[in-house]
Amino acid sequence: MPSADLRALRRELDSLAAELGFSALGVAHLELAEDEHHLLRWLEAGRHGEMHYMTRHGTRRSRPAELWPGTVCAISVRLDYWPTDAAPADSVLARGELGYVSRYALARDYHKIMRNALQD
Numbered sequence: 001m002p003s004a005d006l007r008a009l010r011r012e013l014d015s016l017a018a019e020l021g022f023s024a025l026g027v028a029h030l031e032l033a034e035d036e037h038h039l040l041r042w043l044e045a046g047r048h049g050e051m052h053y054m055t056r057h058g059t060r061r062s063r064p065a066e067l068w069p070g071t072v073c074a075i076s077v078r079l080d081y082w083p084t085d086a087a088p089a090d091s092v093l094a095r096g097e098l099g100y101v102s103r104y105a106l107a108r109d110y111h112k113i114m115r116n117a118l119q120d
Helices: 004-021 033-045 089-093 110-119
Strands: 022-029 073-078
Touching: 004 022
Parallel strands: none
Antiparallel strands: 022 073
16 A cells, blocks of 8 residues: 555544544554564463463464454554543552542443444
């Protein structure tokens, strides 16, 4: 695809992401051979702890085309969930009578929020 077409496609993707409420969009290549090597060593060393799902599905994590044939890049989006009026953790914790709860735990599961936005 000519570079002018790629730039137009990127602008269209950025616009669509903003329309859906996402704060950023990224496009990444999928040349992951070196990363696959590091991932496999990391898993073999047990660095994934109790996240057993990390060992499932073989090389699909490092070879996305095995999961979705014809895949040539990955498109990712960011959805900010930090409330603009939220106090910083250190100021909350400085007050002995208060506790601090991670922001992602205060709202709906962000996986569901993002899935719903992407399915629209």
